[in-house]
Amino acid sequence: MNGIILLIKENIFLIVKVVIIVVFSLSFTIWLSRLMRKTVSKKYSAQYGLITGKIILYTGLTFLLIFILRQAGFKLSALLGAAGIVGLAIGFASQTSVSNIISGLFLIAERPFEVNDVISVGSVTGVVLSIDMLSVKLRTFDNKYVRIPNEKIIKSEVTNNTRFPIRRLDIGIKVAYKENLERIRKTLTDIAEKEPLCFNEPEPSVILNGLSGSSMDLLFLVWTQKSDLLKVKNALMEEIKKRFEKENIAVK
C-alpha cells in the first residue's frame, strides 16, 4: 500500500497529465462520433451513419489506449509481438466470430436491408435497429430485442418487407357456391374504391383462386402504401363484414 502511494507521489504530474488528456480525448471522440453519425445519417442513410460513428469511436479509443500504454512505459513493439501470438490463438478459438465479422462485411456491401427496414428472418419479424460487426439487432413489434448473428442472416432467406414503397394486400374470402360471383366482385371493388387509402392504380382485383369442397375461394387484391398496410387491412375487413351482412352474402 505504501509502495503504491509512493509510486503515485513520484508520478503525480504524469498521472494528472494522462487523466486530463484521457478525459478530453474521450469526450472529443464521443462528441465527434455522434456528430459524424448524425451528419452521415442525414446525408446518406442511418446505416452508414451508424458505421461511421463506430469507426470514429473505435479508432479514437485505440489511439487513446496506445497513448496511455506509452505513457505508462510499455514497449509497444514487444506488446504487438505478444498480441500476434495471442491473436493467432484467439483466431482459432473464435472461428464463428470471424465468420460473423466477414458475413457482416458482406451484408454491408450487399445491402439487402438497412437500419429502420422491417425484415423477417425465419419466424422473427422486426425493425432493424443496427447492423453491427457480429450481429444484427431487431426490435419486434411487441417490443422484444432480438440479436441475430450475421452468419445466420447470410445463410438464411431474409424478407425485407419495406424495401419498396408500395405493397399489395391479399385478402382471402371463402363464399358459398350459391353466391353470384359477379355481385361479389362488384361489392368488393366498390369497397376498395370507397377506401381512400387503397390505390386506384394498380387497380384492385378479385380473382377466383380455387373451388374447394364447400366454398369458392376468392382472393381480393388491393395495393397501398407500405405504411398504410395495417390500416387498410383493418378498414377493408370491417367493411367487407358489414357489406356482406347487409347484402346477405354467405361467407364460409
Place this chain on the structure above:
Amino acid sequence: MNKNWGIFNLNKDTLFSKQFGELKLRVKKDCNELSLACTHSTSTRSRGKTELETVHEPQPENVSWVHWVISDEPKSVEISPLLPDRPLIVKTESPFFLAAGTEKLIFIGIPIWIAVNSAGKEKIRLLEAPLQILSNTWFGNFESGELCYWASVRAEQPQVGKPQAEQPQAGQQAQQTLKALCSVRLSNMANESLPVEKMYLPVPNLTLFNADGRLWTDEVAVSCRGADEAGQVKFSGKPPENLIHASIAAAPRQKSAKNIFLKSFSSINSIWGFNVQE
C-alpha cells in the same frame, strides 16, 4: 377576393361553422385558444349544398378537434383556397388519339383545399383540409414512383367560339367555385399518334389564381415526343388570357424548374400484375 374566402371574425364561446360542399369547417375560440375541426360528409344533402353559409350552432359531438394556443388572442381567421399537396392522375373524358404534330387544349377541374390561418400580427397556418376526400393512387412502377391523388374529374373540351375566360360552361357555378380550372395544352411532337387516356398533373407546381369568383391555375403546356419518351411540362406562371382582375390566391407549394421532364402519358396499367401461390 370572393365572398367565400377572406377574414371571418370569431366570437368567444360561439361555434363558427362553414360548409364547403362535402367539407364542414368548425372553429371555436376560447381566449387565446383556437379549436378547429373538419368533417366530410358524402350525403346527398351536403353534396348538393354548394352555397357557403355561416351558422352558429351548439357544440357537436364525435368530432375530432385540433387545438391551438396562440400568444396574441386571435379575433379572426383567414380562410383561403389552396391546391392539393400531391400530383393528380386525371382520366380523360373519353380516351383519344392525338395525331402527330397536333395540339389540343383541355380543361381539368382540380378539387381544391382550404387553408385556415390565424389573422393577427403573426399569421399562423392552423389547418389545411381537402374539400373532397380523394383516393390515393400510384404513378410509377413496383419499385419506385410517386404517391398521387386519383381525380374522378373529367377533362373537359373547350366550347368553340368562347374566349378562354368563359370556358367551360358545363357544371353549376357553385361547383366551379369549389374547383380550380386548369387549362392543359397537349402537343404531340412525335412522328406517330399518341394515345391519351390518363394524365399526370403536377399540381404542387401550379399557381392558384382568383378571378371574378372563379379559381384558375396557370396554364400547363405538355409536349410529348412519343408514347415511351419523357414529356416536357412547362408552367406559364401567369393566369389564363383575358381574365380580368386576376390575383394570386395561392403560390405553388413546390417551386419548379423551368422545364420538367416526366412521363405524363404513360399508361400505368402495365404495372399491374400478380403472382398467386397455388
